[in-house]
Amino acid sequence: MEKALREQFTGEFLLSLLEKMLLIRRFEEKASQAYGLRKIGGFLHLYIGQEATGVGAVAAIDQSVDYVLTAYRDHGIALALGMKPGVLMAELYGKETGCSRGKGGSMHFFDVKKNFLGGNGIVGAHIPLATGVGLKIRNKNERGVVLCFFGDGAIHQGSFHESLNMAQIWGLPVLYICENNQYGMGTDFRRVSAVTDFTILGQSYDIKGKQVNGMDVLEVYQAVKEQVEQIREVKRPGFLEIKTYRYKGHSMSDPAKYRTREELEAYRQQDPVLLLKVKLLNGGVLTEEKFLQMDSVARRKSEEAALYAERSPDPSLESLYEDVYKT
């Protein structure tokens, strides 16, 4: 298996995946700490546990032509796309130097230069938007594909079903990715979903989908890559249900009492960072020492991000009326 790993991927690529997942993990821990110190306010939805989804998926696209949209749990995907930790942390702090100039906060990360169109606080609301981006790609006959991430909670919104139908009848290049972390706030998806294999929902719109183990970044990468290539080729939408898990509550105010300690522990055993680390150690791509070094780089970057945010100025009062309309 180790040999297979090295035949398939370069060491550089494998290490870059690990590096990104570590950065997300440490960045989120830092953000959580800053929230505790009241440097960050409002909602803070952490991605810890789901790193393999964002990192694996983003690694499979061509960021010069492809687009990404997601919901409010957006820090990890923003980092996977290569947004600067300092700029993201500054947004969490509400600073002028943040990616949305301090107006958006945690749920509203954007970076147009990286084709990252949000960051959306309303469950399901960005799914039609992603579909619309697909329409633009189709009309301009571009190569791009849209990755649209959303949760298991969002899959019952009309917006999902309406979007899949339109994407299919019009042949839009959108890959719909349900990050099934199994809970929408305090609700186990099995309690509110008529079917628990979501690929069946995709099939109702004649979109063939696949379930993927979201704790394994390489499995995510390969599944997304396969889909993206196919979408580019046949100009049709795709669908993936990525099974993952969030270790923390829905947001900082949720103690997550609706699930058991055993369940959480079981998922910690297949932690996406741990899983990749072990694979790379066994494959001879990584040493324990190298791992510790990478981890300390991730910690340092997160520290620096917080410092940058700390030292950045608040937006000016005049900016209150800026950007309501485009001139």
Place this chain on the structure above:
Amino acid sequence: MIMSVREALRRALDEEMARDENVVLIGEEVAQYHGAYKVSQGLLEKYGPLRVIDTPISEEGFTGVGIGAAMAGLRPVVEWMTLNFSLQALDQTYNNASKMLYMSGGQINVPVVFRGPNGPAEYLSAQHSQGLQSIYSHCPGLKVVAPSTPADFLGLLKSSIRDNNPVVFLESELMYSLRGEVPEEEYLIPLGKGAVRREGSDVTLIGFSKPIYLLLEAAERLEKEGVDAEVIDLRTLRPLDEELIYRSVEKTNRCVVVDEAWPYASVGSHISWLVSYDCFDFLDAPVELVSQEDVPVPYNHRLELAALPSVDKILEAVKRVTYRS
């Protein structure tokens, strides 16, 4: 008895569910999670899953389900986790709930209550922080209630549940922990009746919901400056207690309206127009409106505070209507 707004709401639901088996509660997280704001704690245990119903995140769907159930004889209380998300269900409230009685020539009425937190919260940015009273008050056929004290939350929610029309019941997102005196006995407040929160003779301050506390604080500060302000709490936005407003303005001849929504085509601007028109002969100054700034609410806290009505902004407005600036 002293009670929080959260407890008053829970008591109203509990009493009405005990009184009438047709009353059901439906919404996201209302049952097993006890409500996102913990309003419905204990109700699932008491009334069971047929009457306290968790839904998927499907605002348009479950809002419509509440309306359909009401058309057929249940009396649903539909909880919107926040009013921000009710926009996805707007077609159901606007096109179905509000017009069914009219369109059916009086055959079908829709006794449903839609309730949930409304208005600016803190650090939540634009999609999660907005006062949507203008939208709901705009539509004939809906009643709109916006309480400010725990006793009012109790008395008005009970009346809303017993009302035979669709009622949108607005709970200020930052008020659930606010405590106050509540009667022990059965307590109902009629819809459409405002309250005088403070008597005064120099200027009428009109508001509803959380801003009532800004008005009371402003009135206290004004008293020190020798200005005697009257504070009117509308309590219900539709139907509106116009009589109470006019009686006060006829006495004080000056009026400041406060509304946490945007000023354009809003409840606040409508009331300002009503007073300007109907009290024209009594007014000594143009009516002032203190609203949210005409921008989406920003995340940064300093900007956020600047965007919202404040005691200072109210005092400025009072200065203008009393020609002291």
